[in-house]
Structure formats: structure tokens, C-alpha cells
Amino acid sequence: MGGPVRPTRDVEYxxxxxxxxxxxHRRGGRRHDSSLERSAYVLLSRLRVQGPMSISELSEAFGLDASTLNRQTAAVVRAGLAERIPDPGGGMARKFRLTEEGERQLDIERRWIVDGLDVVMTAWSDEDIAAFAGYLRRFNTDIERITGRPWPRPTPDGKPPRA
Incomplete structure (x- = not known):
């Protein structure tokens, strides 16, 4: 591993x-109405942005095996945050979609996280926050390009994209 030290060492740290x-932050100070685990938060976020998905579609999207996703989806279904539905496209596999309660819990969790970021970034200008978000988006989309697993993004108003 010779050669000059690149700034990627600082990025890693x-x-x-x-x-x-x-x-x-997620484990401590949880003083709000939601109690979403990280895996549920990510799963529900993906369903919100992409719409109903089957286990195989989730497996491809997340790069996880079906047994892991079966456990995660079973937990959100038991909690009333998602439901199994027939494939809207007429396929054989059943799909998962958010319930109204799932939407509500996801909104509460996201608001709590955004409020925390607002506290941390209180002295940042909107331009600095937008630039930071842009760099994070670029970083994530480059990872998604390399892994072949693009992640859909919500519209600028935070709503799911409409097909």
C-alpha cells in the first residue's frame, strides 16, 4: 500500500x-412516538419511494438474502407498518406496501431525524447544507453505480416519485 496518502483516508475516518x-442518536434519546428499528426505517423508506415490492425485488435492491428479508418484512407486517398484497401488475408474487400506520411512523421517525440534524446544523447556511447533501448524494450514487443497486430518490418536496 505504497504511494501518497490520499484524502480518502480522512473520508473513511x-x-x-x-x-x-x-x-x-438512534439508540439514545428516543423521545418520540416512533420506535422504528434501523432496518424497518430503511425498508419502509424504500417501499415509500418505489412502491410495492416482492421479497425477490427487495433482495435484489438491498443485496440481502430472502431469509433476512422474510424476517424484516414479517416484523413490519406484525407491527402493522406494511401489508402483503397481490401484485398490482398481475404477477404471482405477493408484494409489500406501506400501511397508513407505516406512513405515519415513517413520517414521525424522519421528522425526528431531520429535527436532530437541524440542531446539529443550526449555524450552517442553507447553501452549505445543500452542498453537503449534494456531496452525500454523489457519494451514495457512486456506490450505487459500482454495486449495481441504484436507490430511488424522493422528489424535492420529499414525496415519492410518481410514475
Missing amino acids: EQMLLSRHTEM
Whole structure:
């Protein structure tokens, strides 16, 4: 591993700290009506943006095996956050979609996270926040390009894209 030290070493370290701070924030100080686990939050977020998905579609999207997704989807169904429905496109596989309660819990969780970011970034200008979001988006979309697993993005108003 010779050669000059690239700034990616700094990115690695800051990314490690960011994941630590994020996880500590999620575990501590939970003073709101939602209690979504991280896996449920990510799963419900994907269903909101993409719409109903089958286990095989979720497996492809997340790069996880079907047994892991069966456990995760069973948990959100038991909690009333998602439901199994016939494929709207007429396919054989049943799909999962958000329930009204799932939408509500996801909105509560997202608002709590955004409120926390507002506290952290209180001294940042809107331009700085937008630039940071742009760099994060670029970073994530480059990872998605390399892995072949693009993640759909909501519209600028935070709503799911309409087909």
C-alpha cells in the first residue's frame, strides 16, 4: 500500500464517526412516538419511494438474502407498518406496501431525524447544507453505480416519485 496518502483516508475516518454518531442518536434519546428499528426505517423508506415490492425485488435492491428479508418484512407486517398484497401488475408474487400506520411512523421517525440534524446544523447556511447533501448524494450514487443497486430518490418536496 505504497504511494501518497490520499484524502480518502480522512473520508473513511469521518464516515466511521458519522455512522457512530448516527447509531448513538438512534439508540439514545428516543423521545418520540416512533420506535422504528434501523432496518424497518430503511425498508419502509424504500417501499415509500418505489412502491410495492416482492421479497425477490427487495433482495435484489438491498443485496440481502430472502431469509433476512422474510424476517424484516414479517416484523413490519406484525407491527402493522406494511401489508402483503397481490401484485398490482398481475404477477404471482405477493408484494409489500406501506400501511397508513407505516406512513405515519415513517413520517414521525424522519421528522425526528431531520429535527436532530437541524440542531446539529443550526449555524450552517442553507447553501452549505445543500452542498453537503449534494456531496452525500454523489457519494451514495457512486456506490450505487459500482454495486449495481441504484436507490430511488424522493422528489424535492420529499414525496415519492410518481410514475
